[in-house]
Amino acid sequence: MKNTKIIIISVIAVLLFSNTIFLLQYFKVKKELTQANQQIVTQQINQKIIIFANLFIDKILLGEGTVSFDDRLKLENAVRDINDPEMFSKWQDFTNSKGDKDAQKSVGNLLKVLFSKTN
Numbered sequence: 001m002k003n004t005k006i007i008i009i010s011v012i013a014v015l016l017f018s019n020t021i022f023l024l025q026y027f028k029v030k031k032e033l034t035q036a037n038q039q040i041v042t043q044q045i046n047q048k049i050i051i052f053a054n055l056f057i058d059k060i061l062l063g064e065g066t067v068s069f070d071d072r073l074k075l076e077n078a079v080r081d082i083n084d085p086e087m088f089s090k091w092q093d094f095t096n097s098k099g100d101k102d103a104q105k106s107v108g109n110l111l112k113v114l115f116s117k118t119n
Contacts, residue, residue, distance in 0.1 A: 042119045045082065045117070045119075046118050046119060048078070048081050048082045049114060049117055049118055050118075051078055051081075052075070052078040052079050052081075052082060052114070053114055055071075055074055055078050056114075059071045059075060060075070060107075061107075076091075082117075087110075087113050087114060090106070090109050090110040090113045090114075091110060093106045093109065093110070094106035094107060094110050
């Protein structure tokens with residue numbers, strides 16, 4: 001009878017110990033998963049910023065003549081896809097600019113915000 005109690009207490013102690021270890025591992029893995037998911041989100045945002053920046057450089061800065069409607073639509077969709085209100089505001093400032101000097105300032109502000117958003 002006494003040996004049975006010792007065995008039962010030992011089994012309970014081992015189970016409690018193993019459950020504690022599993023719980024600690026769970027929280028560690030949960031934290032790592034949260035960090036990994038955040039890194040994925042950051043990489044996706046960076047990728048969207050790069051796509052927009054490449055389009056902007058190719059179609060606006062290096063483009064010759066007037067930007068076509070399709071290209072403007074691609075640029076608009078790319079900046080909206082980033083889903084950043086500040087960046088979209090700077091884009092609107094650029095598209096609504098009046099004259100070369102205003103456009104040049106808007107481009108500078110847009111690029112400044114664009115590159116400050118990359119991580």
